[in-house]
Amino acid sequence: MTKEINMETKYQPTEVEEGKYNEWIEEGYFRPSGDQEAEPYSIVIPPPNVTGKLHLGHAWDVTLQDIIIRQKRMQGYDTLWLPGMDHAGIATQGRVEERLRQEDNLTRYDLGREKFIDKTWEWKEEYASIIREQWAKMGISLDYERERFTLDEGLSQAVRKVFVELYKKDLIYRGEYIINWDPKLRTALSDIEVEYSDDNGAFYHLRYPVIGEDEVLELATTRPETLLGDTAVAVHPEDERYQHLIGKKALVPIVNREVPIVADTYVDQEFGTGVVKITPAHDPNDFEVGNRHDLPRINVMNDDATMNAEAGKYEGLTREDCRKAIVKDLESDGYLKEIEEMVHSVGHSERSGAVVEPRLSTQWFVRMQPLAETAINNQSTDERVDFYPQRFEKTFLDWMNNVHDWVISRQLWWGHQIPAWYHKDTGEVYVGEEEPEDIENWTQDEDVLDTWFSSALWPFSTMGWPDEDAEDFKRYFPTNTLVTGYDIIFFWVSRMIFQSLEFTDQRPFENVLIHGLIRAEDGRKMSKSLGNGIDPMDVIEEYGSDALRWFLTTGSAPGQDVRFSYEKMDAAWNFINKLWNASRFVLMNLDDFSYEDIDLTGDLNVAEKWILARLNETIDTVVENSEKFEFGEAGKAIYHFVWNDYCDWFIEMSKESLQRGTEEEKNKSKSILVYVLDQILRLMHPFTPFVTEEIWQYIPHEGNTIMLADYPEIKSEFNDPEAIQHMNILINVIRSVRAIRTEAKRPLSQPIQLIIKPDNESIAHFLKENKVYIENFTNPEELTIDLKGSHDAEVKSAIISGAEIYVPLSGLIDADEEIKRLEKEVDKWENEVKRAKGKLANDKFVSNAPQEIVDQEREKLAHHEENLKKAQNQLEQMKVYKEEQ
Known part of the structure; x- marks a missing residue:
């Protein structure tokens, strides 16, 4: 049954798109077919963060997935595209805190944990609704009946189970370690949540006196405020300049602390003076040196990067103000040799933009080496995850081969609270999926888990795992394809792979399609700070969703950015x-x-x-x-x-x-x-x-x-190869005549003489049979199709595969221009002949290429040689014509 025809004379996207999405949902078209005979095909959506509206990158990502799932649905697969959203711990909590500060002049501490979490749930509902509206505008065919959220009870159960199981296997541990600390959000960050950029800074060249010797050690640091926590000075064990000082002590300026001079291969004796200060509580490399030499750890900063009581008279200053004060004091006391201005790479929080502080902290970690080895080894099996483009597999493997233990605790309130309790009297640690029975004697760890810990379980937790008998888990897991950007291969893709292998013994997906980033027209990354971001909803308002989808998906190759x-x-x-x-x-x-x-x-x-x-x-x-x-x-x-x-x-x-x-x-x-x-x-x-x-x-x-x-x-x-071949000849005839008309400034309304000289009787017969098309499209006053194709010399001509075309244009031919054109035509065909001959002279090509490819190349050579001969003949005729004028 068809609709009554009422199509506008011009495509009006707003009218076309109005109401369709709701109809599709009401009819249940987005649900799996339920056909148990059909092959299942599943995708889980990369869950957008409930931090705000979707951007063009999200639009591209979901459109690619929708193309895949719609095509598979039409091909008869039992398709499931499962939607959902991520609680995005750091980002969402930061947004809610900012709103509280701006609207109510309150902090989360003013509200308390329970009320603050209630406020955050309100935020989640508000922005989840906006995201669904945007999905609808994009026309993506999600099964909303299966929508999940990373803080759903079912997903939370999966998170607790994974944490406890990894803890029992000694793959999760709690320990004191140098971690990346965001002093603005006051939480730990993993290595990949730190973005590096070049900042203006300086090398501060300092003097550390050697105790009992008439010597001074010179060293340089970019962070003089950390000397308040120095517990050693280090040199390379093979550095002859300092052999006599190893085991002696140096004096840390300002604090007048005597510290050992230790020998450690960490020191680069070729860099600077070959002497470094060691601050185990404020530098990851120094932390390792401190462990090797059993050095004390002195933390001189609070969690907001202000100086603490260990900083003495500098207590309460920001790290920046402390630096200025210490530099001034070092100079006045004679410990500052010089300040060397420089530009250096500084880590910033991906979430807040704050300069990251390496900080000694007790955190929960995942021991990565065994998990990484499993993921790496799996890539050599039939159950490998296939990356598209394939080059991104190397990106994945390189990271897994060099991965560090993953800090998974975050000092937040919004998220999965760590399922660990501490006994109030004994300090005993209890880790379990359920709280201890005598809960009044226990205190739960206040930290929450890194958001990526829960989203790493997304492909199987959304399917009902840990209930391995769940219908969706049995039918649709592993999923078929993941679509995501190259910027989260480390954050997410790798973690899903090793967690899935660990807990389901299966890969989470067969394929990973990696796309690039949407950039501004000038190639710069879109960002709020640059003011060059574009709201996809504004684009849809003007052009329609279909036009946006078409542009996003046909404008680049996998893995490439789109402008x-x-x-x-x-x-x-x-x-x-x-x-x-x-x-x-x-x-x-x-x-x-x-x-x-x-x-x-x-x-x-x-x-x-x-x-x-x-x-x-x-x-x-x-x-x-x-x-x-x-x-x-x-x-x-x-x-x-x-x-x-x-x-x-x-x-x-x-x-x-x-x-x-x-x-x-x-x-x-x-x-x-x-x-x-x-x-x-x-x-x-x-x-x-x-x-x-x-x-x-x-x-x-x-x-x-x-x-x-x-x-x-x-x-x-x-x-029908013959129909394609014949039609190509017909189209090329028409195109060539139109081109001649344009060159000669003869509009289609003005009849012309047209002579077509076919290469053989078969082509001649075909063109005569279909001359009505030639007449309709070229408007000849007289049409001649003849194998001999006689004509006067004063013609415009063209060479096509299968025929020569001549248009007599008496008095309108510029012989010199036509000769130049024909000379270019001869050059073109000579180059084509040379290329084809070169290819066929290549023994490797002839021996290794499939026979049909070699035969095709021989056919091309024959065509090129024939066309070269035609062009040479036409050139000679035109030269004769010019001489006769």
Whole structure:
């Protein structure tokens, strides 16, 4: 059943998209089919953080997933695309605290933990609703009945189980260690949550007197305030300059602390003076040196990076003010030799932007080496995770081979509270999925787990694990494909892989499709600080969701960044409008034609055979590239078929049958027009779901929605290489004549003489049979198709594969210009012949390439040599013509 035809004369995305998403949800089209005979195909959405609205990167990410899931749904798979969101501990808590500060002038401590968490849940509900609205605008086909949140009870149970099991296996431990500390958010950070940038700084060259010797050790530091925590000075054990001082003591300026001079290979004797200060509580390398030499650890800072009581008279100062004060005191006391200004790499918190402070702290860690080894080894098995593009597997393996233990505790309130309790009297530690029975005697660890700890379980916790009998877990896990950006391979992809292998003995997904970043038109990263961010909802408001989706998915190759531009958005809209207008043409010419009237059998003209053969080729290209996630290439194939083959050529050629054909020819033309349009809409539906659904409802069809229509497949009866070859000749004839008209400034309205000299009788017969198309598209006053093709010398000519074309233009030929053009033509074909001969002279190519490829190259050489001969002949004729003038 079709809709009553009421298509606007121009594509109006707002009207097309209005109401469709809700209809799809109400009809249950996004749910799995439930067909147990069908092969399952599942994707879990990378859960967006409930910190704010989605950006263009999210739009790209979900569109890629939607293309995959819509295509698989149409191909008959039992598809599940599971939605959800992440609580995003640090980021969300920071946003809520900022709102409290701005609106109520309160801190979380004013509210207390319970009320603050209530406020955060309110924030979550507010922004989860916004995210769902944006998903709807994007048209993504999620099964909302299965939506999950990382703080859901089921997912929280999975988190507790994983923590406890890893603890029992001694893969989770608690210890004092130097960690990355965010002094603004007052929480620990993992290594990959630290971003490095070049900051202005200085080397402060200091003097440390040697106790009992008339010597002074010179060293340099970028952080003089940390000398308050120095507990040693180190030199290299093989450095001859300082052999006599090893084991003696040095005096730390300002605090007048006597510390040992130790020998350690950590010191680079070629750098600076070969002497370094050791501050085990404020530097990760110094921490390791301190462990080797049993040095005390003196923490001189509070958790907000102000100086504590260990800093003496500097207590209460910020680290920046303390630095200034100490430098002043060092100078006045004679301990400062010089200040050397420099630019150096400084770690900043990915979340708050604050300069990260290496800080001694008691934290919970995951012991990574055994987990990493399992993940690395799995890549050598049949159960490997395949990366697209493959180069990102190396990124994954490099990181896993060099991974450090993962600090998983965060000093936050919003998140999964660590399932560890401390006995109030004995200090005993209890770790369990449930709280201790005599809970009144225990205090739970106040910290929460790193957000990535819970999201690492996402592919299987969302499916019902740890209940391994859960229906979704049994049917849809492991998932098939993960789509995500290259910027979170370390944060998320790697952690999902090792956690899944550890707890399910299976990979979490078969494939990982890695995409790049959306950048501004000038190539810079989009950011609030630069003010160059673009809201995808604003783009949809102007161009429609389909145009945005088309641009995002056809504008780059996997792993590559995309530059956003409104010019490209205009092009995407124009393409959809082209399809819209083509569809209107078809519908206006159908009259009472119905789905039952479609008949593709019987005699077809060359254009009809050609478009069906080209449809086969396009389907093959689209499916092949989609399987490799090369949606840019798939999109190009669709674009060229729709714009060039279907709209520019077939629709124009069909007008001959529609206007002057017999009733049988008219019905045949309508059948092909409708059938090919239907297949185009099905091919494009995963990319542009709204407009394809709209048009499909107008054309004759079977079924309720294009979403559940069968995806196009190659039909062997449409394969017709001869029709493609002949049609290419016909199209090239028409294009060449049009080009000659343009060069000669002869508009189509002005008739011309046209002489076509075919290469053989077969081509001549074909062109004569189809001369109506040549006449309609080139408007010749006189058309000659002749193997001899005699003509006057004063002609514009063209060489195509299969024929030569001549247009007599008496008095309008510039012989010099034509000779130059023909000389370029000769050069072109000479280069083609040279290239082909070179390739065929290469023994490696001839021996190793498939025979069909070698044969194709030989055919190309023959064509190029024939075209070279034609061009040389035409050049000689033009030279003779010039001499005779």
